[in-house]
Amino acid sequence: MQFTHGGELVARSLKIQGISTIYTLCGGHIAPIYDGCANNGIAIIDFRHEQAAAHAADAHARLTRNVGVAVVTAGPGVTDAVTAVANAYQARSPMLLIGGAAPLKTKGMGALQEMPQTPMFATFTKATFSVEKTEDIPAIFHQAYQAALLGRPGPVFIEIPFDVLFNAVDAPAMPDKVTVTPLAPTVSDLQAVFELLRNAKQPILIAGTQVYWDDAATALRELTDATNIPVYTNGGGRGTLPMTHPNCFKASRGKALKEADVVLLIGTPIDFRLKYGEGWRKDGKLIQVENDPAELNRNRKADVALCADARLLLEALQEGLQGVRWDAWRDAVAEMERPFEDELAQWGALDDVPINHFRMGSAINALVDENTILIGDGGDIVSACAKIINLSYGGQWLDPGPLGCLGVGIPFAIAAKHLFPQKRVLVINGDGAFGLNGFEFDTAVRFNLPIVSIVGNDAGWGQIRLPVQKMMGEARAFATGLALTRYEKVVEALGGYGEFVEQPDDIQPALERAFASGLPACVNVVLDPKGLLKTGASTPYIV
DSSP states (O other), rough: OOOOEEHHHHHHHHHTTTOOEEOOOOOOHHHHHHHHHHHTTOOEOOSHHHHHHHHHHHHHHHHSOEEEEEEEEEEEEHHHTTTHHHHHHHHTTTTTEEEEEEEEGTTOOOOTOOOOOOOTTSSSSSSEOOOOOGHHHHHHHHHHHHHHHSSSSOOEEEEEEHHHHHOEEEEEOOOOOOOOOOOOOOHHHHHHHHHHHHHHSSSSEEHHEEEHHTOHHHHHHHHHHHOOOOEEEEEGGTTOTTTSSTTTTSHHHHHHHHOEEEEEEEEEOOHHHHGGGGTTTTTTTEEEEOOOOGGGSSOOOOSEEEOOOHHHHHHHHHHTTTTOOHHHHHHHHHHHHHHHHHHHHHHOOOOOOSOOOOHHHHHHHHHOOOEEEEEEEESHHHHHHHOOOOOOOEEEEEOOTTTOOOOHHHHHHHHHHHTTTSSSEEEEEEHHHHHHGGGGGGHHHHHHHHOEEEEEEEEEEEEHHHHHEEOOOOOOOOOBBBBOOOOHHHHHTTTOEEEEEEEEEGGGHHHHHHTTTTTTTEEEBBBOOHHHHHHHHHOOOOO
16 A cells, blocks of 8 residues: 555646646645645745735646646635635636645534635636545535536636545555547537628638637638638637738727628627627627627627537638638728828837836847737726737737736736746736736746846836826816826845836837846836827727
């Protein structure tokens, strides 16, 4: 017989699932898991705050299309991670939060950090588990991976009491790795889709998060090239069709929706980003493709609603729509886009001092190549930059998602640089967002992960401040101002590299020096608090 403690069983299960790293903050309740990870070659990256550790696990999941794992101690360790789990749920990210728990033998007696943990996660996880027997760990973790990955991806919470983790048992059998079998569209669904599209004169395709998760970028491009259908990307789907592709449009979606006779919506909820389905062409038809049946027909009734794998559907469409092209309509959409492109080009060339948000975005775009991963963490500055920056592939851009959670930037970047050390990882930070988890530069320094944050510093919560000022006047825009803080000095004090930038032409050289430093770095750029008012730009959340 081979006796093994619970932490070893956890680590063996993670290894079988192909999970190479856990993100954590230490606590006595979870120490056996570290021992098991060390035995099984699983990296341990420890953070300064549990929320950051869980955000990093979210990013790990998105970048690997597998489960990302955060391990936190009981009580406050678990509660600190709640926001990150909620964010992962809204973003459809299959992260696993493992929480320590008070010993079973003293349950209900008032042990240190004892509290009811699983009920907190009931509404924003796909499943929760509480392990009561050490020998059940492999089977429960297998169920957790299934819940996280199958159908709509999403987070799962497992709590493991202190004594269950420390207990040693005869090692049980380990289940195989959980893999996802793509769901093919039915023949009847495809026939209904073909009928609408073959009769369409002005269709558009909106490629959402599911297109990325289903690894459907190649199929999307091949369909687009074959049919000339106009494409808009949304959420995690951004970059799945390169933004320099002549059929990929960014700024004219609202106008196109008012004219499109068929909308092919793949893995994109009809939520605030699509105005809840309002303002579209009244007699327009909707084809809605999802991996989550609960999203079908929400807020707007679809003419064809189906659950299917995005890649298999797009491949079937390419084959079934041979000879069908929408050349004139694509050209019309390009004309809709042109005024927006001209405006962005003008704004991106501004040489105002203080620097305009779009000018900063233009400098970043000049630096970005296929070897760069970008992370958006902020309000106005991220929205402005996202309008200008061109992405080349899915997974090149990470942002919080529809929950709009700030503070993801540095944790996301740490996971990205750990997974892809050969790539440059750049965080576009608002100054407000930087304050939430900026101290995680300490983590980046300790683990020698040379990420770079460029902070758009307008000394305030700009996305809230400007509309509040319009509604109530500058004197009553309470709680929206910040100091013009020298964030680069904070990073230098933690062992990194920093630069302070006040002139627009200095942005790109400062970024190049930051990457060349080989250290975690911060480029702190002074922005005009009224810069967006001067351009007249509208900057909703880019998610």
